[in-house]
Amino acid sequence: MSQHAVEANFDGLVGPTHNYAGLSWGNVASKSNVHAVSNPKEAALQGLAKMKRLADRGYVQGVLPPHERPHLPTLRSLGFTGSDAEVLGKAASEAPAVLAAVSSASAMWTANAATVSPSADTSDHRVHFTPANLSAKFHRSIEHQVTGRALKAIFTDEGYFAHHPALPSVSHFGDEGAANHTRLCGGYGDPGVELFVYGQAAFNDQAPAPRTYPARQTLEASEAIARLHGLKDAHCVFAQQNPNAIDAGVFHNDVIAVGNGNTLFYHEMAFLEEERVLADIRSRLTGAELQPVRVSSADVPIEDAVASYLFNSQLLNAPDGMLLAVPGECREVASVSRYLDALVAEDGPITAVEVFDVKQSMRNGGGPACLRLRVVLSDDELQALNRGVILTDDLYERLTTWVEAHYRDQLSQQDLADPMLLEEVRKALDELTGILGVGSIYDFQL
Numbered sequence: 001m002s003q004h005a006v007e008a009n010f011d012g013l014v015g016p017t018h019n020y021a022g023l024s025w026g027n028v029a030s031k032s033n034v035h036a037v038s039n040p041k042e043a044a045l046q047g048l049a050k051m052k053r054l055a056d057r058g059y060v061q062g063v064l065p066p067h068e069r070p071h072l073p074t075l076r077s078l079g080f081t082g083s084d085a086e087v088l089g090k091a092a093s094e095a096p097a098v099l100a101a102v103s104s105a106s107a108m109w110t111a112n113a114a115t116v117s118p119s120a121d122t123s124d125h126r127v128h129f130t131p132a133n134l135s136a137k138f139h140r141s142i143e144h145q146v147t148g149r150a151l152k153a154i155f156t157d158e159g160y161f162a163h164h165p166a167l168p169s170v171s172h173f174g175d176e177g178a179a180n181h182t183r184l185c186g187g188y189g190d191p192g193v194e195l196f197v198y199g200q201a202a203f204n205d206q207a208p209a210p211r212t213y214p215a216r217q218t219l220e221a222s223e224a225i226a227r228l229h230g231l232k233d234a235h236c237v238f239a240q241q242n243p244n245a246i247d248a249g250v251f252h253n254d255v256i257a258v259g260n261g262n263t264l265f266y267h268e269m270a271f272l273e274e275e276r277v278l279a280d281i282r283s284r285l286t287g288a289e290l291q292p293v294r295v296s297s298a299d300v301p302i303e304d305a306v307a308s309y310l311f312n313s314q315l316l317n318a319p320d321g322m323l324l325a326v327p328g329e330c331r332e333v334a335s336v337s338r339y340l341d342a343l344v345a346e347d348g349p350i351t352a353v354e355v356f357d358v359k360q361s362m363r364n365g366g367g368p369a370c371l372r373l374r375v376v377l378s379d380d381e382l383q384a385l386n387r388g389v390i391l392t393d394d395l396y397e398r399l400t401t402w403v404e405a406h407y408r409d410q411l412s413q414q415d416l417a418d419p420m421l422l423e424e425v426r427k428a429l430d431e432l433t434g435i436l437g438v439g440s441i442y443d444f445q446l
């Protein structure tokens with residue numbers, strides 16, 4: 001079955017508590033910027049500017065709302081009692097690291113929000129969503145419930161959209177969502193090949209695994225998602241990440257590879273069994289021939305790929321080829337900048353490079369690709385979703401004004417205990433659900 005479809009990108013709107021808490025062991029940027037003072041207002045405006053530029057180019061751009069942080073229900077579940085102010089005060093003095101974790105704006109990285117399978121691939125021909133349990137990091141493991149509510153509020157029509165709960169929240173089924181999932185296809189509406197990349201097989205002690213940093217995604221989680229989404233063998237390939245890449249700071253596959261259409265742009269250290277992976281994709285891809293764009297360590301050492309986030313770029317169809325939307329840091333690392341100039345000069349599928357400033361997010365290890373969740377939608381599915389979250393000029397203006405009104409321009413770890421911050425966040429988010437027309441999705445609204 002083939003029909004006309006587009007790729008919509010749903011970016012996470014950066015939340016008002018964006019801060020640098022050093023929560024992600026294995027994510028080099030998160031650890032190196034620990035306790036730096038953040039600028040939530042600038043972070044949100046950088047994200048909105050990226051969305052606007054892409055929307056102006058004609059890409060379908062959606063917005064996913066931030067989560068309520070600090071998350072008081074989690075603090076209460078951990079035994080902190082009293083009024084909201086008392087709960088915050090006790091957490092700040094007795095367990096500041098826990099307070100930081102429940103205050104993270106990490107839901108902004110919507111590439112980790114869920115795994116999405118387009119209707120052209122699934123057995124019941126609906127779009128399937130599974131929010132990621134993000135069980136590898138406590139601060140991210142508390143995201144999936146609200147993420148699920150937001151996705152259900154946007155993709156409401158059960159005739160088109162199927163929603164699954166997150167997988168069991170334990171390391172055996174650690175799931176990081178679309179950051180470890182790339183779809184290759186001819187046209188977006190054609191049946192595609194979904195490439196699931198995992199860090200470790202959880203039920204096999206003998207399997208290769210990283211030594212220094214954790215593997216967040218398991219094979220068993222990827223297989224469960226494929227089953228839940230009704231993907232036949234002809235539509236999936238499972239690939240293990242190179243453990244040495246994880247140990248070099250590649251905590252998600254989208255730090256070392258990105259695919260779009262028939263093109264897979266990746267570093268030679270990305271996959272443990274590169275040849276097998278390419279062959280498996282080739283044997284399943286119909287209506288198009290796979291175009292691998294392989295970057296060698298000689299051209300770009302893995303450390304430079306991690307420092308610049310070259311592969312955490314958005315690879316987008318453009319009128320005369322493909323556009324690579326890269327973070328500004330790519331022009332600050334000499335090998336990467338040189339590589340990009342050579343890439344567009346050669347006669348390959350990637351024809352243009354554009355730089356986006358998302359520095360506030362980058363300092364926590366999130367580039368342009370981390371900030372968006374891709375949802376391939378047929379024309380009917382696009383019409384069926386809740387249009388209030390699609391970025392128009394008007395919505396951009398309203399969201400920019402909303403950020404200007406409610407966000408602070410600096411936030412330190414001490415500020416997280418401020419009861420005023422919680423009040424500001426709730427007021428802002430209550431207004432936001434009205435702007436986006438998603439109804440009540442936050443615990444404080446229920």
Ligand SMILES: NCCC[C@H](NC(=O)CCC(=O)O)C(=O)O
Nearest residue numbers: 020021022023024027030109370
């Ligand atoms: N896809 C990009 C995800 C980045 C995210 N960083 C963080 O959560 C850092 C938060 C902090 O350290 O304050 C992570 O590692 O999962």
